[in-house]
Amino acid sequence: MDIRQSIHSEHAKTLDTDGLRREFLIDKIFDADNYTLTYSQIDRIIIGGVMPVQKPVTIGHEVGKQLGVSYFLERRELGVINIGGPGVIEVDGKSWEIGQQEALYVGQGTQSVIFRSSDASRPAKFYYNSAPAHTHYPDKKITLDEAVKATLGDAATSNRRTINKFIVPDVLPTCQLTMGLTRLDDGNLWNTMPCHTHERRMEVYFYFDMADDSAVFHMMGQPQETRHLLVHNEQAVISPSWSIHAGVGTQRYTFIWGMVGENQVFDDMDHVNISALR
Ligand SMILES: O=C(O)C(=O)C[C@H](O)C(=O)CO
Numbered sequence: 001m002d003i004r005q006s007i008h009s010e011h012a013k014t015l016d017t018d019g020l021r022r023e024f025l026i027d028k029i030f031d032a033d034n035y036t037l038t039y040s041q042i043d044r045i046i047i048g049g050v051m052p053v054q055k056p057v058t059i060g061h062e063v064g065k066q067l068g069v070s071y072f073l074e075r076r077e078l079g080v081i082n083i084g085g086p087g088v089i090e091v092d093g094k095s096w097e098i099g100q101q102e103a104l105y106v107g108q109g110t111q112s113v114i115f116r117s118s119d120a121s122r123p124a125k126f127y128y129n130s131a132p133a134h135t136h137y138p139d140k141k142i143t144l145d146e147a148v149k150a151t152l153g154d155a156a157t158s159n160r161r162t163i164n165k166f167i168v169p170d171v172l173p174t175c176q177l178t179m180g181l182t183r184l185d186d187g188n189l190w191n192t193m194p195c196h197t198h199e200r201r202m203e204v205y206f207y208f209d210m211a212d213d214s215a216v217f218h219m220m221g222q223p224q225e226t227r228h229l230l231v232h233n234e235q236a237v238i239s240p241s242w243s244i245h246a247g248v249g250t251q252r253y254t255f256i257w258g259m260v261g262e263n264q265v266f267d268d269m270d271h272v273n274i275s276a277l278r
């Protein structure tokens, strides 16, 4: 388990490139026939990927032990979005077929979650976020069609994109987790600009669908103390409440955002004028 401590903005602004990457970047989300797990002490979100190829993979009881409980989801909820080939997630004996860009919500109290790929030559890649949860809400599969859509931006400002809100209150109830997938239109490079912070939630961005020779310059930091992280394909960035989160790619890309914290109001953002950024 990779544990990341909470971090004060006054400390973060003193860090060099390596220090920023150590605190905020998750550089490997997928590992064949295994799962990855990063535990952030910020709102206690867990971030990771599950990539079954030749065999099923489960986030097993050893993780429960590390969390001080009997099993992983004893006091947690789970959101999963598949960015790979078709797969199956077996939740306490019930099988859910989850195709590319489909999501599954798994409620608190679930004892067994087993991930499988349907075709080893095109393995599923299950990206997940998990958050502390106080009650069980029903498991639910969400297709891309069922996600709530918002198309924003303009080709003239290179930020035409569609936000697909998969795990949000308009689609299903959860304790605190929200997740979605934002796809940039061809030729568009900027996400989330003008940018925002949200004092009442933290967020994680997971970038994928990127060419090998491309990168995203992910903008972070307080609005008047910005820094950047160079992010490559299938890497994620932890964004504390005090940090902006936005990015510009050398080519188009897609990303998954996930949030936990005080509320689930998507628009509860503290917007920052571009002219105020430093
Ligand atoms: O492109 C965007 O704009 C986003 O996807 C914004 C994220 O959803 C976000 O930061 C929500 O707080």
Ligand SMILES: [Zn+2]
Binding pocket: 196, 197, 198, 203, 245
């Ligand atoms: Zn945000």
